[in-house]
Amino acid sequence: MSLGRAIELQAIQILFILLLSPLIKGILNRWKEFIQGKQGPSIFQVYRDLRKLFHKERLVPTDAGPAYLVAPYIYFAAPLIVALLIPVLTTFPLFMAFAGDMLAGGFILGLGTFTLLIGATAGGSPYAGIGSTRARFVSMTTEPVLLLVLIAVSFSTHATIPYVVNQTFAKMVWSPVHLLLVVAFFAIWLAETGRIPVDNPSSHREFSMIDANRVYDYSGPDLALIEWGGTMKSMVLGVILLNVMTTPWGLAKAPSLGAVFWAVLAVFAKFLILDGVVVWIESSIGKLRLLRIAEFMAGAAACAVVAVVLTVINI
Amino acid sequence: MEDVQVHASQNRELDDNLQETQSSSADLVAWVVHHCLPVDKTNLPKAQLLYYGWVSYPSTPHLLAVLRDPVTGLVQWRFAQPPSDGRVPSLATHWPAASWIEREMWQTTGMEPVGHPDLQPILHPEEYLPEGMVTGAGVFRLPLGPVRADVSESGFFLFETIGEQIMHLQPQLFYKHRDIETLGIHQSIADALLLAERVSGTATVAHSMAFCQAAEQALHRTVPVEIKWERSLWLEMERLYNHAHDLAQLASAAGMSVGQAQLARVKEELLRLNGDLTGSRYLRGSVRMGDTCQVTWSQVRSEVESVLENADRRFTHFTNLLRHTPTFVDRLVGTGRVRKDWVDAYGLVGPVARACGASVDSRNESEIEQLAGYHICLPTRGQGDALDRFEVRVLEWHVSQGMIRKLLDLLCNGKELTNVGKYKDFPRPVSSTHPIHSDPPDGWGVGIVEGPRGRVCHVLQLKDDVYLNNSRIRGASSWIWPVFGLAVSNGNIQTDFPVIDASFGLSYAGTDR
Numbered sequence: 001m002s003l004g005r006a007i008e009l010q011a012i013q014i015l016f017i018l019l020l021s022p023l024i025k026g027i028l029n030r031w032k033e034f035i036q037g038k039q040g041p042s043i044f045q046v047y048r049d050l051r052k053l054f055h056k057e058r059l060v061p062t063d064a065g066p067a068y069l070v071a072p073y074i075y076f077a078a079p080l081i082v083a084l085l086i087p088v089l090t091t092f093p094l095f096m097a098f099a100g101d102m103l104a105g106g107f108i109l110g111l112g113t114f115t116l117l118i119g120a121t122a123g124g125s126p127y128a129g130i131g132s133t134r135a136r137f138v139s140m141t142t143e144p145v146l147l148l149v150l151i152a153v154s155f156s157t158h159a160t161i162p163y164v165v166n167q168t169f170a171k172m173v174w175s176p177v178h179l180l181l182v183v184a185f186f187a188i189w190l191a192e193t194g195r196i197p198v199d200n201p202s203s204h205r206e207f208s209m210i211d212a213n214r215v216y217d218y219s220g221p222d223l224a225l226i227e228w229g230g231t232m233k234s235m236v237l238g239v240i241l242l243n244v245m246t247t248p249w250g251l252a253k254a255p256s257l258g259a260v261f262w263a264v265l266a267v268f269a270k271f272l273i274l275d276g277v278v279v280w281i282e283s284s285i286g287k288l289r290l291l292r293i294a295e296f297m298a299g300a301a302a303c304a305v306v307a308v309v310l311t312v313i314n315i
Numbered sequence: 316m317e318d319v320q321v322h323a324s325q326n327r328e329l330d331d332n333l334q335e336t337q338s339s340s341a342d343l344v345a346w347v348v349h350h351c352l353p354v355d356k357t358n359l360p361k362a363q364l365l366y367y368g369w370v371s372y373p374s375t376p377h378l379l380a381v382l383r384d385p386v387t388g389l390v391q392w393r394f395a396q397p398p399s400d401g402r403v404p405s406l407a408t409h410w411p412a413a414s415w416i417e418r419e420m421w422q423t424t425g426m427e428p429v430g431h432p433d434l435q436p437i438l439h440p441e442e443y444l445p446e447g448m449v450t451g452a453g454v455f456r457l458p459l460g461p462v463r464a465d466v467s468e469s470g471f472f473l474f475e476t477i478g479e480q481i482m483h484l485q486p487q488l489f490y491k492h493r494d495i496e497t498l499g500i501h502q503s504i505a506d507a508l509l510l511a512e513r514v515s516g517t518a519t520v521a522h523s524m525a526f527c528q529a530a531e532q533a534l535h536r537t538v539p540v541e542i543k544w545e546r547s548l549w550l551e552m553e554r555l556y557n558h559a560h561d562l563a564q565l566a567s568a569a570g571m572s573v574g575q576a577q578l579a580r581v582k583e584e585l586l587r588l589n590g591d592l593t594g595s596r597y598l599r600g601s602v603r604m605g606d607t608c609q610v611t612w613s614q615v616r617s618e619v620e621s622v623l624e625n626a627d628r629r630f631t632h633f634t635n636l637l638r639h640t641p642t643f644v645d646r647l648v649g650t651g652r653v654r655k656d657w658v659d660a661y662g663l664v665g666p667v668a669r670a671c672g673a674s675v676d677s678r679n680e681s682e683i684e685q686l687a688g689y690h691i692c693l694p695t696r697g698q699g700d701a702l703d704r705f706e707v708r709v710l711e712w713h714v715s716q717g718m719i720r721k722l723l724d725l726l727c728n729g730k731e732l733t734n735v736g737k738y739k740d741f742p743r744p745v746s747s748t749h750p751i752h753s754d755p756p757d758g759w760g761v762g763i764v765e766g767p768r769g770r771v772c773h774v775l776q777l778k779d780d781v782y783l784n785n786s787r788i789r790g791a792s793s794w795i796w797p798v799f800g801l802a803v804s805n806g807n808i809q810t811d812f813p814v815i816d817a818s819f820g821l822s823y824a825g826t827d828r
Contacts, residue, residue, distance in 0.1 A: 036576035126457050130809065134479075197642060200570040204464040205813040208568065286642040287570030290479060290810045 001255040006095050012260055013088040014080055020268065021235040022046035022228065028275045032202070035283045046231065053224035061123050061217055071119025072218065072225040078112030079232035086162045086236070087243050089263040091251040093163040101160035103150055105240070109192075109233060113139070116214060116226065123217030127206055131213025134290065138198060138210060141297040142191045148304035149184050152177070153245075155311040162240065166248040180307040185245045187300035191293070193234040196282040198293050208287070235271070242270045340378050340403040343395035347380050348409045353659055363675075364662055365390070365761060366774045367406065367413055369420045370785045376424040378403060379787070381761055381774055385680050392755055397426050405431040412662040415797060440471060440487045449475040449482045457809075461490050468823035479808040484800040488823055495828045499775075499786040504530050504604060507783045511773065512599050514788060515825035517560070520546070520553040521766025522788070522825075523602040525773040528762030530604060532755060533777040538605050541726065545608060548722040549593075549601045550764065551715040555623075556585040557767035558708045558715075559630060561820035565705060566637060568813040569646040577633045581626045588622045612726040619723065627716050634709045647702035651802045651815030655699065664794045665769020666711065667819060669695045670703035677765035691718070701818035758784070766791050768822060790825030 026043040033040030042048075060068070082105045084096040100108070117135060120128035154160050156177050157168035172178045191198045194211035203209055215226050243251060250266025252259035288296055350362040362382040369376045378395040397403045405428035406413035417428040418437040428434065436443045440461075447456050457474040469490040475483040495514055499507040511526035512519050524546050531538060563578035590596040592610055601608050637643050657663065658673045668675050674693045694710030696703035755761060762773040769791030776785035803815050 032572065033576075036573050037580065038576060126455075130457070134810075196570055202572060203567075203570065203813075205568065206459060206464055207812040208810045208814075283573045284640070286640060286646055288642060289646060290808060292645070 001092075003095075005255050008257070009090060009255060009260060010084065010094050010096065012264075013083055013090075013094070016088055016264060016267075017080065017083045017232055017235055017239075021231040022050060024235060024238075024268075024271050024275060025231045027272065028278060031275060031279045032282060035279055046227075050224050050228055053227065054221050056220040058220035058222055061125070063124055064217070065122040067115070067118045068122040068217070069119075071115045071122075072222040072229070074115040075112040075119075076225040076229035076232075078108050079229060079236040082108050082236050083232075083239070086239055087166060087248065087251060088239050089252055089260055089267060090255070091163070091167070091248050091253050092255065093161075097163050098161060102153065102162055102165070102240070102244070103160060105162070105236075106146060106150070109236070110139075110143075112229065112233065120214040120217065125217045127213045127216045131210060131216070134210045135214060137290070138191055138293055141294045142188050145184060145297050145301045145304055146188050148301055148308065149181055149188065152181055152184075152304050152307040152311060155308060156181075162244045166244045169245065170248050177307045177310050180303045180310070182241070182245050184300045184303040184307070185241055187297065187303075189234075189237050189241050190278075190281075191297060192237055193230075195278060197285055197288045197296060200287045203287075238271060238274055239267075242274060243267065340395040340397050343378050343380055343393050344404045344406045344409075346393060347382065347406055350382050351662070352410055362391070363770075364412070365763060365770075365772045366787055366789050368416050368787055368789075369424055369426065370394075370774075370776070370787060376426060378426075379774070381772075383680075383763070385675075388680060390755065390761060392759065394756075401426045402429050403427070404429055407431050407433075410662075411660050411797065412794065415793065438489050438492055440489050445471075445473045445485045445487050447473065447475050447483070448485065451477075453477045454482065459812075470823050474809065474812075476809060479810070481804045481807055481809060481812070484803040486796060486800050488796065489827050491824055491827050493828065496786045496788055499783050502783050503781060504777070504783065507775075507786065508602075508604060511788075512602075514828055515790060515792075515822045516597050517557055517822060518553070518766045518768065518771060518790065518825055520549045520598050520602055521764045521771040522773070522790070523599075524550060525762035525764040525771045526775070527602055527604055528764065529760035529773040529775045530762075530777065531760065532762070533758055533760030533775060534780055536605070542605070542607055544722050544725050545610075546602050548719060548726065549598055549608075550766070551719045551722070552585065552589060553598055554715045554767045555626070555712060555719075556582050556589070557820075558712050559585065559626075561817065562634065562637075562705065562708055564817040564820065565647075565701070565814065566643070568817040569643050571637060571640065571643055574633050574637045574643075577629060581630050581633075584622060584626050588619065592619070612723065616723055616727050620720070623716060623719060627713075630712060637705075638709075644702060646814060647705055647818070648700060649698075650701040650811050651807060651818055652805050653699040653798060653802045654805070657798050657801065661798045662794050663769075663798060665766075665791050666704055666707045667795050667798070668769065669693065669711075670707045671699035672697040675770070677763050677770045680763075701814055704818040768792055768820065768825070769794065771825075788828050790822065790828070792821040792823070793826040795819065795821055796826055 023043060023046070026041070026046040029045065030040035030043050084094075085100045085105050087093075087097075113135070117132040120132050150160065153165055156172070157165045159165055159168065169178050190196075194201055199210040200208065201211070203212075206213065211230070215223060218226055250263060250270060252263035347364060347367060351364045362384050364380065365383050366379065366381040368379060370379045371377075376397065378397060380393050382391045382393075383389065384391075395403075401424075403426050405417055407417050407428065408430045411432075414431070414433060415437060417431055418433075418435060420426055421428060421431070421434060422436050422438050447454070455476050457476060458471065459474065460471040461469040463470075471487040471490070473485040473487070474481055475485075495510050499510050502510065508523060508526055508530075512523045514522045527546075559578050559582040563575050563582060566574035566578060586596040589598050592615065593599075593601045593608055595601070653663070653667060653671050655671050658668050658671050663671065663673065664675055672695050674695050676691065676693050678691050679693060692714055694707055694714065696706050758778065759774070759776045764771045771791050772789040774785075774787040774789075775783055778784040799815075799819055799821060802819075803812060807815065
């Protein structure tokens with residue numbers, strides 16, 4: 001594979017995440033409304049909202065610190081950097097693949113979230129404060145589970161590089177360990193992307209929100225970057241869930257543009273399935289009490305622990 | 316002072332009435348306390364306080380208390396002239412239910428309730444920022460409102476929290492004070508009825524019906540039974556869409572998007588039915604003084620019944636689904652619990668009181684059960700939490716459905732409503748048709764209606780049978796609002812607030828007037 005082709009493929013991966021993540025969220029929103037018996041917004045509504053926000057004025061609280069100003073950019077950039085490390089479209093590693101493993105990916109995404117928390121509290125709104133503490137609480141319960149999952153992954157596949165992990169999982173052909181890890185990581189995905197049962201993304205009530213509370217002070221292009229960054233973060237974690245943890249099915253096996261084109265369609269189809277599962281969950285259960293989130297994540301942790309034990313006793 | 320029941324006879328002059336009904340303000344407060352507070356915890360209070368407050372009668376402000384015996388329906392009136400220095404004993408020291416109205420009285424008339432436990436301004440909230448009540452390490456004050464997310468009325472809430480735990484909540488309302496009571500003075504009855512309809516949009520029928528009842532009592536007139544049936548029907552129609560709305564809000568607060576959308580659809584279908592029948596989705600103009608709404612019930616009956624049946628099917632299906640969703644039930648159970656002793660202490664009314672096991676419902680106490688020839692089943696629940704308020708509203712929906720069917724039946728088989736005539740053809744006085752009412756002082760009337768949120772009460776005085784001389788309004792929510800703050804801080808966390816808010820389903824405008 002020539003360097004030029006590698007750069008092309010890398011660029012396609014980045015653009016795939018950058019440009020299609022709002023569409024995936026838009027489809028999810030429309031399906032969710034459709035299940036409620038409504039017509040639902042256009043699947044391109046998220047793009048329109050972003051364009052609207054980019055054309056709006058940016059208002060900055062008078063006493064906002066520098067953390068407030070840089071947070072949207074870091075939050076926006078973090079998922080794109082992680083996209084370099086993971087198999088978005090190809091089964092073969094691209095040149096950045098060995099620059100960081102899954103733990104590094106987690107840290108980079110975590111950096112984005114952490115910067116946003118600091119930035120939100122620097123704005124001075126009380127809602128941003130309670131949103132940040134709640135988001136910290138959720139992270140506090142998800143991060144041990146994430147570490148447990150990574151431990152189980154490294155035990156069972158003897159690797160933490162995503163390109164190696166997914167090939168090893170593919171050879172395990174749905175062993176109990178594999179299934180348990182998929183379930184545990186799906187719970188992490190729900191919590192990290194602020195979906196029911198952890199947070200209600202369609203709520204507008206100030207006192208019950210978690211994620212949306214953090215960005216109360218942001219406006220205009222800053223808010224657009226955060227919204228867009230949020231959809232990309234959700235998609236990058238989705239890529240890890242679908243392509244790394246679940247199955248490398250559909251990824252391009254040869255470094256040709258044609259193969260990558262079919263991979264784009266296949267991965268997009270996998271995301272449609274994920275959207276369908278999320279719609280099913282969000283339409284059938286409600287949001288948990290705040291303190292019950294710990295119990296929900298404890299369930300995911302139990303799956304990961306069982307996976308570790310099963311790996312150690314070698315089933 | 317003895318417990319004097321005021322039976323103003325028709326032939327006495329107004330001045331005689333004044334003599335008999337006047338007492339000192341201290342006697343009046345003692346009289347209310349004696350009748351409305353339970354002797355001990357096992358007993359029920361002997362009387363309901365329908366109205367307590369001030370009236371400008373005949374020219375200077377007077378205290379007025381109107382009580383009713385819930386068993387016999389006997390209504391008792393008492394006026395008291397405050398001393399010249401304007402210092403009156405505070406009822407709120409004995410009975411917290413009177414707290415807000417005394418604060419309003421103090422701010423409006425200058426009459427000072429001596430010994431009031433929390434004498435703060437309540438009107439013009441934009442000028443008075445509430446100060447917190449909680450001090451200590453880790454206490455955090457969090458303002459919410461007056462402008463909030465979603466389409467909600469204006470209200471300010473000061474939360475004092477330690478972490479997520481709510482220690483104290485201070486609601487501050489009265490942002491939409493229109494002073495409808497004063498606006499109505501010197502208006503004709505027809506114009507004042509328009510004002511009464513606009514007290515609170517979601518309780519249009521309750522307020523206009525209470526106003527009409529009060530005005531008819533003041534005029535010593537009675538309306539044909541068919542008009543009463545029709546008014547009761549509108550009242551139940553109003554209850555149906557309100558309950559559907561409140562339950563949709565509750566589903567939305569708990570994150571149940573499908574339940575919310577479907578219950579909101581039920582509400583919309585009912586609003587459209589109301590619009591088709593009366594020309595107003597919120598039933599304005601449906602209750603008229605001594606007249607019907609000119610709906611030919613036998614023609615529209617099948618349409619109304621089919622719409623109601625569809626709505627009922629959808630409502631039952633989705634409330635059942637909600638009931639069987641563990642996350643939804645878990646979210647509601649134990650949330651925003653109203654303690655049982657608050658029911659008497661604050662004179663709670665409506666579904667909130669019934670969710671605490673109190674069977675208070677004006678529909679059971681007024682004449683409606685004799686009119687329709689059946690008794691209303693009063694659904695109550697005992698725990699007083701958000702789940703019980705959900706359950707009570709679901710059960711009341713079914714009771715209202717049954718009532719509407721029965722009333723439709725009566726209206727279609729009864730006389731043609733267009734031929735019953737206007738009430739002015741009826742002779743006056745006809746006090747014998749109100750055997751359970753003690754006659755009010757001349758020119759005064761009281762109207763009591765069980766609205767969607769509880770008892771709505773209008774007290775008014777007519778001058779020359781044409782103009783309004785005094786008008787006092789007590790909406791259902793005004794009894795419940797003081798308890799709302801207590802229930803929110805009763806061991807709940809911040810994320811419970813939207814659920815509690817939705818489960819109370821209170822009206823801001825109805826309290827503020």
